[in-house]
Amino acid sequence: MPIANLPSGANPKKRLLIDRPQVATAFDQLYSGNDSLSQTYRQGRMAREAIMKDLDQEMTMANNGAPLPDGFSRDASRLAQLMVRDSRIELGFMALGGWDTHANQGSTQGTLAQNLGKLGKGLATLAQGLGNVYQNTTIVVMSEFGRTVRQNNNGGTDHGHGNVVWVLGGNVKGGKVYGEWPGLSPSQWYEKRDLAIATDFRDVISTLLQHHLHLNTSQLNQILPNYTPTQKIVLL
Structure with missing residues (x-):
């Protein structure tokens, strides 16, 4: 599928290697055919150009208020504005690091707590920025870390085994813990x-693919091959 990549941080319009004329020309020539890969490449280039145009409009229409000080909140706000303005943007992915707290992790004021606070603030910013679009949006927070x-x-704390998946959105039946909880003894x-x-994290993802994105069984098998549900999780 065609995708567009943007760098995180204060300068989302920072030019990538593909934006250099010589590099772009070389890739355009390489993928100038009618095969599926070439068509996907050209669609991806068009998607990036559309996103860059949206960012230009955002900068033009921005108010005089200072941007949020937290980097994740700033990126979340930008994604929300893009999704509200352009209905063609159906999926968005953001990454947040800094979870490798092997030493001096701290308690309620430590590194881990601060990072979780930034994550929570960014999610709140995203939900608020989406406005009415939030009612038709599902946000998933997950990590293998x-x-x-x-x-x-x-x-x-060292690298662990099990983790948590957060799901929020307008149609999510929230306010509870889904799945089995064996406890911490x-x-x-x-x-x-x-x-x-x-x-199994796929039990969560498959539920959202079926009931939020309305994919059929054949499409689901392409995304999650060799997957057999282990439990039914009614999130929506």
């Missing part, structure tokens, strides 16, 4: 150190 249940000798830990995995 879990933390151990018990703190190590360096005041941090040592007898329930995976390999005596980690949170055990009780829910």
Whole structure:
């Protein structure tokens, strides 16, 4: 599928290598055929040009207020504005790092707590910025980067096993924990150190693909091959 990539941070219009005339010309010549890959490349180029045009309009129409100080909130606000303005943008992906807290993790004022605060603030900004579009939007927060249940000798937590998936949106039946919850007692830990995995993340993703994006079984099998549901999670 055609996609457009934007750098995060204060300068989303920073030119990429593909924007250099010589590089762009070379790739345009390389993918000038009628095969599916060439067509996808050209559609992706068109998608990027459309996004850059939207950003130009955003900068022109921006008010005099200062941007939000938090980087993730700023990116979330920009994505919300783009999705509200351009209905062709159906999917958006954002990445946030800084979760590798092996040492000096801190408690309620530490590094992990601060990062979670930034994540929460950005999600709130995204929901608010979407306005009425939020009612038809589903936001998924997930990571393979879990933390151990018990703190190590360096005041941090090492790489864990199980993790959490957050789902929010206008039609999400929120306010509860879905799936099995074995608890945090040592007898329930995976390999005596980690949170055990009780829910296959594909059970969550497949529910959203079916009931939010309305994909059929054949389409679902293309996205999640060799997948067999383990439990029914009614999120919507």
